[in-house]
Amino acid sequence: MAEAVAVARAGIPPQSGGGIGVLRDRFSIYPEKPLPSFDSPSAKAFEVEDRRDPGHKLFALICTPGLPVRAGAMEALKGFTCRGLLTLIDYGPVFWPPLGRKCMAAIYEQPLGGRVSELIASGKFYISEYEIARRVIDPMVAALHGLSGLGVPHRQIRPSNMFFKDEARQDMVLGECVTVPPGFDQPVVFEPIERGLAGPGGRGEGEIRDDVYSLGASIIAITLGQSFAATMNDNDILTAKIEQGTFAALVGNSRIIVSLIEPSRGMLNDEFGERWSLDQLDRWQDGQKQSPIQRRPSVKADVTFLFAGKMHITSRTLARSSTQHVAEAAKMLRTADLEAWVRRPLGDADMADKVKTALDLARANPNAPTNSDDHLVTRIAMILDPKGPIRYRGFAYMPDGFGPALAVELMRRGDVQAPVETILRELPNAWYNHTANFGPETPFAIKSFSEIRSYLQNNDPGFGVERCLYELNPSLPCQSPLVAEEYVSRIEDLLPALDRAASRTDPKTRPVDRHVAAFIAARFEQDIDPHLKAMASTRVETSLIGMLSLLAVVQWRLKLDGLLGLAGWVGGLLGPAINTYHSRSTRRDIEKDLPRLVRQGSLPELFDLIDNAEKRRLDLEGYTAAKAEFEAAEAEIQKIEGTESQGMSGAVAKGQQTAAVIALIVSFLIVMTFIMVT
Numbered sequence: 001m002a003e004a005v006a007v008a009r010a011g012i013p014p015q016s017g018g019g020i021g022v023l024r025d026r027f028s029i030y031p032e033k034p035l036p037s038f039d040s041p042s043a044k045a046f047e048v049e050d051r052r053d054p055g056h057k058l059f060a061l062i063c064t065p066g067l068p069v070r071a072g073a074m075e076a077l078k079g080f081t082c083r084g085l086l087t088l089i090d091y092g093p094v095f096w097p098p099l100g101r102k103c104m105a106a107i108y109e110q111p112l113g114g115r116v117s118e119l120i121a122s123g124k125f126y127i128s129e130y131e132i133a134r135r136v137i138d139p140m141v142a143a144l145h146g147l148s149g150l151g152v153p154h155r156q157i158r159p160s161n162m163f164f165k166d167e168a169r170q171d172m173v174l175g176e177c178v179t180v181p182p183g184f185d186q187p188v189v190f191e192p193i194e195r196g197l198a199g200p201g202g203r204g205e206g207e208i209r210d211d212v213y214s215l216g217a218s219i220i221a222i223t224l225g226q227s228f229a230a231t232m233n234d235n236d237i238l239t240a241k242i243e244q245g246t247f248a249a250l251v252g253n254s255r256i257i258v259s260l261i262e263p264s265r266g267m268l269n270d271e272f273g274e275r276w277s278l279d280q281l282d283r284w285q286d287g288q289k290q291s292p293i294q295r296r297p298s299v300k301a302d303v304t305f306l307f308a309g310k311m312h313i314t315s316r317t318l319a320r321s322s323t324q325h326v327a328e329a330a331k332m333l334r335t336a337d338l339e340a341w342v343r344r345p346l347g348d349a350d351m352a353d354k355v356k357t358a359l360d361l362a363r364a365n366p367n368a369p370t371n372s373d374d375h376l377v378t379r380i381a382m383i384l385d386p387k388g389p390i391r392y393r394g395f396a397y398m399p400d401g402f403g404p405a406l407a408v409e410l411m412r413r414g415d416v417q418a419p420v421e422t423i424l425r426e427l428p429n430a431w432y433n434h435t436a437n438f439g440p441e442t443p444f445a446i447k448s449f450s451e452i453r454s455y456l457q458n459n460d461p462g463f464g465v466e467r468c469l470y471e472l473n474p475s476l477p478c479q480s481p482l483v484a485e486e487y488v489s490r491i492e493d494l495l496p497a498l499d500r501a502a503s504r505t506d507p508k509t510r511p512v513d514r515h516v517a518a519f520i521a522a523r524f525e526q527d528i529d530p531h532l533k534a535m536a537s538t539r540v541e542t543s544l545i546g547m548l549s550l551l552a553v554v555q556w557r558l559k560l561d562g563l564l565g566l567a568g569w570v571g572g573l574l575g576p577a578i579n580t581y582h583s584r585s586t587r588r589d590i591e592k593d594l595p596r597l598v599r600q601g602s603l604p605e606l607f608d609l610i611d612n613a614e615k616r617r618l619d620l621e622g623y624t625a626a627k628a629e630f631e632a633a634e635a636e637i638q639k640i641e642g643t644e645s646q647g648m649s650g651a652v653a654k655g656q657q658t659a660a661v662i663a664l665i666v667s668f669l670i671v672m673t674f675i676m677v678t
Contacts, residue, residue: 023060023092027049027051027107029048030049033047034047035047035059037114038108038110040161040175040185042067042179043062043106043180057112058089058109059107060105060107060108061106061176063105063179063180065484065487066411067181067184067407067411068403068408069104069106070177070179070181071178071475071489072474072475074088078090084139084143084174085143086108086173086175088176089108089109091105092105093489101487104179111165111175113163113166114163114164116172116222117158117160119164120225121225121226125169129223132219133259133260138285139172140172141281141285143174144208144211144212145278152177153208153210157211157214158187158190158214158218158221159221161175162174162218163175181200181404182206182401183204184200185200186200186214189234189237194387195210197385198389198396198398198405201397201408202396203397203401204397204399205400208278209275209276209277213246216246216266216267217268219264223256224251228250229250241270242317243300243317244298245268245270246269247264250268251264263281266284267281298314299315300346301314301341303344303345305338305345307321307332308328315384316384316388319391320391322384329373329380330373333359333377338380340352351383351384362376375392375421375425379427379430382427382431387437390422390431392421399428399431399449402428402472403469406419406465406468406473410469423468426453429446432446452468452472455471460532460536461512461514461518461535462517462520462528462532462535466479467518470519470523478519483497483498491519491523491524491554492558494554495554495560495563495566496560496563498516499601501565505569507572510573511551511566512535512547520550528553532546534549535550544576547570548577549607552603555603561601562600562602564598567603571594571606581615582622583619597609
């Protein structure tokens with residue numbers, strides 16, 4: 001829990017400052033009027049005025065920037081009224097003056113009777129055990145029925161998120177469930193074992209039966225009051241749940257009335273398929289006797305296994321400890337101790353065979369990346385605890401929680417190497433292929449992770465981890481530094497946000513970074529692969545034209561108005577693209593027309609100016625013709641030079657012949673003269 005709160009509040013300055021937040025020109029949110037009694041762990045509450053109904057008591061929760069919200073749940077719950085559930089009036093991004101940026105705000109009706117956990121802790125309110133069924137279980141089950149009808153698990157059920165709707169404190173309601181990923185703010189004591197073992201961001205969407213479990217734990221907490229898990233930390237709670245079962249771990253030696261034992265055992269059953277459903281709760285409320293709950297204790301070994309200074313009697317606790325002490329676990333796996341303990345004292349031959357197979361494969365190819373210590377320990381942990389989360393290098397998630405877990409990891413540390421490696425090494429596939437996890441949704445889940453893996457293997461713009469981030473978190477706003485403060489969660493808002501960013505951004509910076517490209521690829525319902533491929537080119541001019549064509553097609557398809565700032569921004573970067581034309585006159589014409597089109601703010605027309613097919617054809621034809629003329633002239637020059645060279649060579653030869661004849665005659669005359677004189 002402490003980790004979740006720390007993540008949520010990381011980097012957020014104090015909520016103070018001038019100005020107000022306004023949602024839809026109707027709801028005024030006042031930063032100077034905090035309402036801490038309605039705070040969520042990761043979202044602060046502030047007073048709201050409804051301009052249409054000033055007397056309506058409302059509060060707004062301002063969500064943490066960068067943390068995924070449950071936009072689908074928001075859409076389903078907006079205006080939904082149901083017994084036992086706080087009503088979500090409206091939601092949407094608002095400019096929040098204390099942070100100087102837009103944040104998601106969720107507006108709720110104010111509960112008038114206070115927070116249940118605070119009232120009980122202060123001694124101002126007491127619920128008799130005999131009233132639990134009527135005052136707690138009845139309204140909470142009604143709320144779960146409403147949520148089930150919408151297909152929205154609550155995933156934030158705990159006494160600190162329960163309120164009294166009325167001042168008389170008769171109507172109990174569940175608080176908000178939309179400001180953070182499912183289960184993010186939940187203490188592990190209220191989470192089912194397997195989801196509690198995951199990190200806060202990776203607990204997954206879950207189902208209504210997970211809410212039933214949380215309700216069961218909340219009932220025990222309300223019944224026992226301050227004695228509930230008073231001296232236990234998260235590690236103690238998880239260990240006790242695994243070794244004793246949740247009901248026994250939470251109740252301990254305390255006493256609860258007989259009438260609550262049956263529903264509590266049913267709601268806290270650690271076997272998901274055997275946990276009570278809403279129908280079973282309904283029948284119990286109607287007085288119908290339910291089938292006896294078969295208490296199935298955890299499989300325990302007759303002989304303990306010593307690891308990391310602790311004695312283990314279950315494979316689940318050993319799996320958890322091994323992923324927390326990887327180096328020591330890797331050393332232990334080089335021996336035969338684990339297989340022997342699982343096979344005999346634990347008595348699970350099938351699990352022992354799987355451990356042996358995994359270790360034999362690792363020994364046969366020790367240098368393979370999939371046989372590194374981190375990977376091997378993770379695979380063995382998945383065998384020891386097949387229903388638990390995937391745990392790799394400190395990153396733990398249920399497969400249905402990978403998307404939010406990735407976003408939280410990126411927000412918290414900016415290092416996503418561990419999450420990426422779990423996908424590249426196909427650990428989710430191994431999790432789903434275990435018989436304990438295989439179900440009707442398995443083929444679809446494996447296909448989804450295969451697609452995510454293909455994105456990670458492609459490092460071009462529009463792919464990579466950024467693409468995964470937006471594909472897996474449909475409500476996450478674009479995280480590009482260029483537009484992050486604008487809270488751009490819809491593709492229709494992206495280009496206008498970039499248009500506004502033009503005035504505050506270095507003009508040499510490109511308006512499409514990896515986040516913008518990935519956001520468009522994930523949200524835009526058109527094939528943009530050719531544009532992304534062009535952007536990935538190592539040639540600057542090709543990459544620039546690809547960027548322009550991508551922005552142009554988005555503006556054209558979405559029928560967006562003129563974008564003067566963005567057009568000017570892009571136009572200032574197009575020098576290398578203009579220089580791809582061979583004709584100087586064409587380049588001059590483009591440079592002359594460029595300012596006019598920039599003033600129109602039309603990226604499609606700007607693209608047509610820069611990369612018009614007819615203009616390219618004429619330029620190429622002109623270049624080809626000019627090149628041919630040049631080559632012909634060059635050949636003629638060479639021919640002329642060759643002819644002149646041949647003429648000169650002939651003259652030289654004739655001169656040489658004449659000189660030889662003259663020399664011969666002169667020599668003859670000299671000889672004859674000499675003879676005559678003699």
